[in-house]
Amino acid sequence: MAQLLIKNIHMMDGGRKDILIEEGRFSQIEEAGKVRIETDRVIEGREHIVMPGLCNTHTHAAMTLLRGIGDDLELKRWLKEKIWPLEARMKIEHIKAGMELACLEMIKTGTTLFNDMYFMESDCVPLVDRMGIRAILGEGFIDAFDEHLEKEKRAETEKVINACASCSSGRIRPSVAPHSAYTVSEDGLGWCRDLADRHGCPIHIHISETGKEVKDCIRDHGSTPTRYLEDIGLLGPDVIGAHCVHLTDEDISIMKSREVKISHNPISNMKLSVGDILPMRPLMEKGVTITLGTDGAASNNSLDMFQTMKFTALLSRQRYGVSSIGAKRVLEMATRAGYLSLGSDGGEIKVGRLADLILLDRNHHSLVPDNDNISNIVYSCSSSTVGYSIIGGEIIMEDGVVNREREIIQNARKAASDLLSGDEGS
């Protein structure tokens, strides 16, 4: 793999560096002018700021196709009358078009690694790989307490694992993705745990998103979702728990002792009015790892992680006070913590790490003046400042342009129109 040299680049904390990437990892980071290497691949960084690529730890990528559908309806009506009927009609061509649009959107807004849970994921592996983005793909495992469905979902989950195994770039890895404690049988959850152990995959699951979910779990199992999942042996350091809004003190202790990683989805939680916010302060006090996610575009309605950073900081400040969280801490959640939680050694501009990085246009109004780059990135920066995306040392966006952009946009618009044309309710 070729070398890539980024010269004279502005660092987040001030100063200018030369950054050399070899074999997909950072190999030298020195004062500007100090790396003297003959290489064809050079980016002049004088007008850019470098930062780690963002990690989106919870999304349903192909739902971009359902963006903006019925979103002022109450949750139950929204799902029953709009989302579920449309999902039932989705064919692989819809999924692919939605997935490509999602990858494009994530690349353009600075995400370099995402953790996905949706349907027909095995068919998406080559497509996501071709986009150049890094991803963890998991088939949404919902058995609805039905043996036949459980069997089907086992097969789909294994198909994703096999598809990823035959993906030579190493950028796409599988997860096991049981949807939640309320949609998957104990048998199904147990099978998921075993499979994850066997293949060393992360487990991606929704936990305690709404108050109703917790209430129902107590009714059905006599305990909260966290306690229930702990009791049946599902929890561990390889688990990404999405949402985790309604947690008891005991739940938080369990999360800590099992080293479960939280995916905080502030925008989706607010939009769906889940009834509370992530208990950021107690989780931070306990030292539980918090990462950030957008959720699907149907409940956000964007996959923009810059927005998610701003919402994260502001929700915490609103609830717990101005000093409750620093911009640096939020940025760390969106980068290094996310990468580590997915077992990936990126999210940091440091020698030896995966070379997943983005370059921001330092002359964009939202980054001016540069009194504090990290504050600007969290509180002010528009995602449209992202000019370059480099993943594993490969340039996948150059000067704001991604391969096949126009085609992806047109395909997505056509696929959505086709999907909705049968929707008499809309």
Next chain:
Amino acid sequence: MAQLLIKNIHMMDGGRKDILIEEGRFSQIEEAGKVRIETDRVIEGREHIVMPGLCNTHTHAAMTLLRGIGDDLELKRWLKEKIWPLEARMKIEHIKAGMELACLEMIKTGTTLFNDMYFMESDCVPLVDRMGIRAILGEGFIDAFDEHLEKEKRAETEKVINACASCSSGRIRPSVAPHSAYTVSEDGLGWCRDLADRHGCPIHIHISETGKEVKDCIRDHGSTPTRYLEDIGLLGPDVIGAHCVHLTDEDISIMKSREVKISHNPISNMKLSVGDILPMRPLMEKGVTITLGTDGAASNNSLDMFQTMKFTALLSRQRYGVSSIGAKRVLEMATRAGYLSLGSDGGEIKVGRLADLILLDRNHHSLVPDNDNISNIVYSCSSSTVGYSIIGGEIIMEDGVVNREREIIQNARKAASDLLSGDEGS
């Protein structure tokens, strides 16, 4: 003034139109292909969506220069140790550089009218006018209960009124801007009311931003800020009250009966942790006019009204439920309601209205698919989709480019660096 024809443009609610602008106002809006006029000034709208320009009803524009300074400090320390000392050192060249950056940022993010309160505003009139944006400028009137200061501030306020009177474009109008009930004497507030009546200017004032402000007002005047301002005769339909977070039921009734216009600043309120949110539901139930603002860049840290729309919708949904507010209603707050509250007949794509409009790139990922353009605009749209800004029929941004952009960015960076270089505390 020349005609401007926008052909084949996508409307927010679907369909395509031709839009003719004459004398700075919309003169014809017809089905695409129906307006047959020979004119040199034509924009082909096939790849754009048209919407009214956004109205930012509360900001301190020149504070862009202080973006990102000490923003993780507690409010009191932030003001005392960072903001106030820097403001005390601000010279007219700093103010101008900050104001130009703010105008650039607002134009690029779709704002066509803003309501400003800051210092040395009279000197900014020609500069803001040259940018082509529409604005209401008011000298921040703080007398700190000091007669000498009050006299100074009276003079400054009158200077702004005179400067606007000599601005021939008609785009820049003055306001009278008493900062708040806790920083201006009763005498000063009375003078402001009289001046506003004499000149037909709006009054721009902070009301009940924090709990402390309300508590102190009750201690000092025996009533809430709203009740106090009502009792001394300040309130009326020409008053824009910024923040209005901590309101009693009586306050809300007063706002309604006096037809005070609220400027809701959700992002700043969260960032500064003011202790609550705007009582959106009771205000809407009473029928009080709600408009949207960003506040200054030091407490946001952006002037992006698309972000403000998203925060507005999500805060309401979080507090009051999913159906508490529709995307259309939020958009109306950010456009028509804002314009009307400032006595300006824009904010709507309609024959006869001021031709203040923006064109969005419909092929931007954040607007695809176009299942629902209004939902996309409120929940998904990046402000970087704004390709054209047209104010009073004049094109002030074309294909994403504003005049003198580079120069404005460089001046702002230089001015901030100059201002901060004397800041030993930073």
